[in-house]
Amino acid sequence: RWELAAQQLQEALRLDDANVQFRTNLSNIYLNQAQEAFRRHQTTDALDALNRLFAIAPSSRPGQILLGDIEYGRQRLKEAKAAWNQAKTLGATERELGDRLERVTEELPVESNFERLTQAYFDLRYEEQLERPVGFDIRDALLEARRTVGSDFAYWPKHKLVVLIYSAESFRKLRQETPEWVGGQFDGKIRMPLPSGQLDTPAVKAILFHEYTHALIEDLTGGRCPTWLNEGLADYEAARHQPRPLLRLREAHGQNHLVPWSSLSEQFSYSLSHEAVSLGYEQSYSIAHYLVQRYGFWRVRRALKTIHEGTPWETALTGEFRIKLPKLEAAWRAELPEFLTASQ
Numbered sequence: 521r522w523e524l525a526a527q528q529l530q531e532a533l534r535l536d537d538a539n540v541q542f543r544t545n546l547s548n549i550y551l552n553q554a555q556e557a558f559r560r561h562q563t564t565d566a567l568d569a570l571n572r573l574f575a576i577a578p579s580s581r582p583g584q585i586l587l588g589d590i591e592y593g594r595q596r597l598k599e600a601k602a603a604w605n606q607a608k609t610l611g612a613t614e615r616e617l618g619d620r621l622e623r624v625t626e627e628l629p630v631e632s633n634f635e636r637l638t639q640a641y642f643d644l645r646y647e648e649q650l651e652r653p654v655g656f657d658i659r660d661a662l663l664e665a666r667r668t669v670g671s672d673f674a675y676w677p678k679h680k681l682v683v684l685i686y687s688a689e690s691f692r693k694l695r696q697e698t699p700e701w702v703g704g705q706f707d708g709k710i711r712m713p714l715p716s717g718q719l720d721t722p723a724v725k726a727i728l729f730h731e732y733t734h735a736l737i738e739d740l741t742g743g744r745c746p747t748w749l750n751e752g753l754a755d756y757e758a759a760r761h762q763p764r765p766l767l768r769l770r771e772a773h774g775q776n777h778l779v780p781w782s783s784l785s786e787q788f789s790y791s792l793s794h795e796a797v798s799l800g801y802e803q804s805y806s807i808a809h810y811l812v813q814r815y816g817f818w819r820v821r822r823a824l825k826t827i828h829e830g831t832p833w834e835t836a837l838t839g840e841f842r843i844k845l846p847k848l849e850a851a852w853r854a855e856l857p858e859f860l861t862a863s864q
Contacts, residue, residue, distance in 0.1 A: 522549045533576075547577040554586055558593075561679035561739075566590055581612045588620060593708060595645060595682050597628050630690050641666055641677070646685035646714075658685065658714075661725050665732040669757050672817050673736050673824075681735055682709040701794050703727045706734035726762035730754040740821075741828045747785035749833060751801055752808030753820070759805065766863055768795060769802035773856055779803055781849050782834075806859055810852045815841055 529546040536542065554569035567590065573583045588603035601624045604617060634645035642662050662683060670676040686694070691713035695705065704712035704727040712727050733754040737745050755764060772778050779787055779799065784807075787800025811820055819840055826836040834845050841848060 522553050525549055526553075543576055547573055547580060550576075551580065551582055551586070554583070558586060558590055559742075561677070563590060563594065563679070579610050581607050581610045581616065584610065585612060585616060585620075592620070592624060593682070594680075595631070595643060595684075595709070597624055597632060600624055601628065626694060630686070630694060631684065634684070638680075639663075641680060643680045643682045644685070645682070647687055647690060658683075658724075658728070661728050662732070664725075665729050665757075668760065669729060669733050669736060672757065673733075673740060673821060674818075675736050675740055677736070677739060681732075684709055684711045686711065686713045688713040699790055699794065699797075701797075704731045706731045706738070708738075710735065722761040726758040726760075729760060730758035733757045737824065740824050744827050744830070745824065746827075746833045747788050748781070748800065748804040749808065751788060752804030752806075755801055755805035756808040756812060759809075763863065764802050764805060766802050766806070766860060768799040769806060770860055772799055772803070773860065778853065778856075781807070781845070806856060807852055809859065810855055811841075814851075814855075 526546065526549045529542055529549065532542045533539065533546060550569050550573035554566045554573065557563075557566035557569060566586075570583055570587055570590075573580055577583065584603050584607035588600045588607065591597075591603060592600035601621065604612075604620050604624070608617060608621070630647075631645065633648060635648050637644040637646070637659060639659060642659070644659060644662070646658075666676060691711070692698075692700075695702070695711070698705065703723075704710065710728070710731045712724075712731065714724070731754070733756075734750060737750050737753060784800060784804060787803075788797060790797075792800075808820075823833075823836045823840040826840065827833055831839070837848065838845050843851070
C-alpha cells in the first residue's frame with residue numbers, strides 16, 4: 521500500500537533533493553514498511569526497508585531502535601546492542617528505548633557463548649557446558665510440538681523461532697524477577713532451563729509445548745489474547761505430556777471460591793502467592809478444556825482470529841459460541857465437577 525506513495529516521493533526528491541518535507545515523508549514510509557515487515561516476521565524485507573531509510577535519513581532514531589529489535593529477535597545480541605547504543609547517541613530517550621539496553625547487557629555475557637543448533641523452523645541455542653541428556657533430543661521435542669500444536673491451531677510458522685536452553689542457574693540469574701516456580705518463558709523467544717540430574721522428559725516436553733503454544737497465540741492474535749485464555753490453551757497443550765494436578769481448583773470449587781472470568785487474567789501476577797497463581801493456571805486450563813471439548817478447536821481458532829481483529833475477548837467468545845458470557849461461564853461451572861472427577 522506504500523509503494524505508489526514511495527515512488528511518487530522518490531521522483532519528487534529526484535527533482536528537488538533539498539526538499540525536507542519530501543525526505544521526511546519518504547523516511548516515514550520506509551520506516552512503516554520496515555515495521556510492518558518486522559511484525560510479519562519478514563526479516564529480509566524489514567532490513568531492506570531500513571537500508572532505504574538510512575540511505576536518506578542516516579540519523580533516524582526509530583530506525584536504529586527497530587534495527588536493534590530485529591537483531592535481538594534473531595539472537596544477534598552484539599549487533600542489537602550496537603544499534604540501540606547508536607539510537608541513544610542520536611538522542612533516543614529512556615522512554616523510547618525502554619529496558620532494551622539493560623536487558624541485552626545482562627544477556628550478552630551468558631548467551632553470546634551459547635552453542636547453536638539450527639534447523640528449518642528453530643534456531644536452538646544452549647550453554648556449551650550444559651550436559652545433554654542421553655536418549656533425549658530437544659530438536660525432536662520441538663518438531664513434535666510444531667506438528668501437534670500446529671495441527672490444533674492450523675498454523676505452522678514459516679519463520680524460525682529462537683529457543684534458548686539455559687542451565688537452571690543461568691536462567692534464574694537472567695530472570696531474577698520470575699518466581700522459582702516458573703518453568704519457562706516466552707517473550708518472543710522460548711526460554712527454558714534444562715534441569716540438572718535426572719531428566720523428567722514429560723515435564724520438559726510439557727514446558728516446550730506450553731511455551732510453543734504461547735508463540736503461536738502471539739502470532740494468531742497479535743498479542744491481544746487475554747492472559748487467562750493464553751495460559752489455559754498453553755496448559756491444554758502441555759497436558760498431553762504432564763497434566764496439572766488441579767489441587768487448587770478442587771479446593772476453590774469446594775469452597776465456592778472460583779475466580780470470575782472477568783478478573784481471571786489478574787490471577788497471574790508475580791506479586792501473588794504460588795497458590796493463587798496455581799489456581800489461575802488450573803482454572804484457565806479447565807475453561808480451555810471445556811471450550812475445546814464443547815465447541816471444537818476450530819471454533820476456538822475463529823475466536824482467536826476475531827480477537828486479533830481487535831474485538832474484545834468477551835465479545836469474541838459471545839459471538840463465536842452464540843451464548844452470552846454469563847451463561848457460558850455458568851455452563852462451564854456446571855460441567856466442572858465432572859471434569860474434576862475425570863481428572864483424578
